[in-house]
Amino acid sequence: MPPGTDPPAPRPRVAVLAIRREATAREEDRSLEEMIFEVAHDTLADAGLSQATVGGVVLSGNDQSDGRVISCMTSAGPAGGVDSDVTMIASSGEHALAYGWLRLRSGQGDTVLVIGWGKPSEGVNPDYAELVSAEPYVLRAVGMNDTIAAALQASRWTDPATAGDTATVSWPLTADDLPRRGDVVVAAVLAVEGTFSPGRELAWVRGAGWSTENYELGARDVGAQTALDQALAHLARGADSAPAPSTWDSVEIAAPSEPAAARAAGKLGLPTHATVNGSGSLHERLAPAHIAGLDRLLAAAGSVGPGTGTAAGVGFNGFAGQGATVMVFGAPGTKEGVA
Amino acid sequence: MSTTTPTTPAGPKFYEQTWDLSYKHALGETTSRFLGALTEGKILGRRCPVCERVIVPARSFCDRDHCATTDWVEVGTTGVIEMFTVVYEPFKNLPAPPYALAYATLEGADTALVGYVRGLDLSDQKTAVAALAVGTPVVVKFSDSPTGTAADYWFEPAAGAN
Numbered sequence: 086m087p088p089g090t091d092p093p094a095p096r097p098r099v100a101v102l103a104i105r106r107e108a109t110a111r112e113e114d115r116s117l118e119e120m121i122f123e124v125a126h127d128t129l130a131d132a133g134l135s136q137a138t139v140g141g142v143v144l145s146g147n148d149q150s151d152g153r154v155i156s157c158m159t160s161a162g163p164a165g166g167v168d169s170d171v172t173m174i175a176s177s178g179e180h181a182l183a184y185g186w187l188r189l190r191s192g193q194g195d196t197v198l199v200i201g202w203g204k205p206s207e208g209v210n211p212d213y214a215e216l217v218s219a220e221p222y223v224l225r226a227v228g229m230n231d232t233i234a235a236a237l238q239a240s241r242w243t244d245p246a247t248a249g250d251t252a253t254v255s256w257p258l259t260a261d262d263l264p265r266r267g268d269v270v271v272a273a274v275l276a277v278e279g280t281f282s283p284g285r286e287l288a289w290v291r292g293a294g295w296s297t298e299n300y301e302l303g304a305r306d307v308g309a310q311t312a313l314d315q316a317l318a319h320l321a322r323g324a325d326s327a328p329a330p331s332t333w334d335s336v337e338i339a340a341p342s343e344p345a346a347a348r349a350a351g352k353l354g355l356p357t358h359a360t361v362n363g364s365g366s367l368h369e370r371l372a373p374a375h376i377a378g379l380d381r382l383l384a385a386a387g388s389v390g391p392g393t394g395t396a397a398g399v400g401f402n403g404f405a406g407q408g409a410t411v412m413v414f415g416a417p418g419t420k421e422g423v424a
Numbered sequence: 425m426s427t428t429t430p431t432t433p434a435g436p437k438f439y440e441q442t443w444d445l446s447y448k449h450a451l452g453e454t455t456s457r458f459l460g461a462l463t464e465g466k467i468l469g470r471r472c473p474v475c476e477r478v479i480v481p482a483r484s485f486c487d488r489d490h491c492a493t494t495d496w497v498e499v500g501t502t503g504v505i506e507m508f509t510v511v512y513e514p515f516k517n518l519p520a521p522p523y524a525l526a527y528a529t530l531e532g533a534d535t536a537l538v539g540y541v542r543g544l545d546l547s548d549q550k551t552a553v554a555a556l557a558v559g560t561p562v563v564v565k566f567s568d569s570p571t572g573t574a575a576d577y578w579f580e581p582a583a584g585a586n
Contacts, residue, residue: 113437113438152441209440210516212515212516213515213516213517216515216517216518221447221449222449222451222455222459222481223455223458223459223481223538223574224538224574226573226574226575227525227538227539227540227574227575228515228517228518228519229538230515230518232513232515233509233511233515233525236509236511237507237508237509237525237526237527238507240507240508240509240558241506241507241558245553245554245556245557246554248549248550248553248554249549249550250549250550252512253510253512253549254511254512254513255509255510255511255512255513256509256510256511256512256549256552256553257509257553299487299488300487301535302507302527302536302538303480303506303527303529303535303536303537303538304479304487304488304535304536307507308507
């Protein structure tokens, strides 16, 4: 440290105070804004906060599937963001949680509401809308969506000799191998230690890391899931000593397919007792793609407690998992991560 | 924008809307030349001066080294499959199933090119995927009526493959 400069301020520890999730296959009686309002309002209330008292709001929506361009404009109000500090993270829901955490770590406020949503039932054909994800120069003339990209990735790990009579959507993936969308809103309130009563926390955030690979499937080894390796390295480089995967009691993984989730779990080097996707398979737990990672990260946060001292969420985003995010949570208690 | 409004005794329940938005994407010189070469039956790549990879389809920059690519390279029209799928469920605006899609690394290229795979009977899944296994040699075929898009080429299993 250069002479005459102040020592860096210690980074505040951040806890998860409240988590809410609403998920249904098809919500036809409430608008998207009504769903966002109810989840935002109730999550803030769970944390003892309101629109007037929360320090900031981080949104994660997807204009392409929402059918509302710059959808944060229409959604800031129901999310509790009017006359407040609102940011929308469009890349992926798990990035919204990471950004909310970073805000508090950096001293930008004491509390933040992170909320992500998707109501693909409003898209008359969400698969069709997904085609716009392909770059417009070469790939769009061929056509690409999340399912086909996931199948291409899975072909790197699947022996064609195992192909049988089972019906596949896109070989080698069956419908059960693939994520299921659903109309879903998830939210959490994060808060800086000292701004809430000790013991009120659901979990402590112990660290996070994330990375993004090349967009083009042909320019990366999609079977290697390098983004996950890079995210884990980012996690390990963090200012805190985040628990390593070899100590995690459970992990929740949002992946392009079940083979991708299994591959990711396998490369983590988890202890033998660790549970993987205890909240349900990709097909069982409804989640639109862009908030599937946020949903799994919050499932991990909500799972810590007796018997689960450390849990982590892993979220992949983009075609065949172009990006990966890891966030680690510790059980509530008077000392971070120690129940 | 067109709007239809299914109604209930309490009032409309949904607004179904269709937006007809158009875009005119500038290709840039590099992609323009790549697509133009397809009409001549050629696949072009660009070499990165740092990692020396030949990037196909041609890109004006290497995003791994974050530098401009320098040389044009015409790559071969034979290669091997890196990954593939056979699609059996219909998706709007994509071909009627079944159809096969693959990424293949062409001779002289360091990245894989996407394309449909034709010339195969896809009705039997087991036979189809066996014929498309990773590492299978393919050849590039070109349309007799090119349009200057990636639809101008496709892959077929090389003679003697499998």
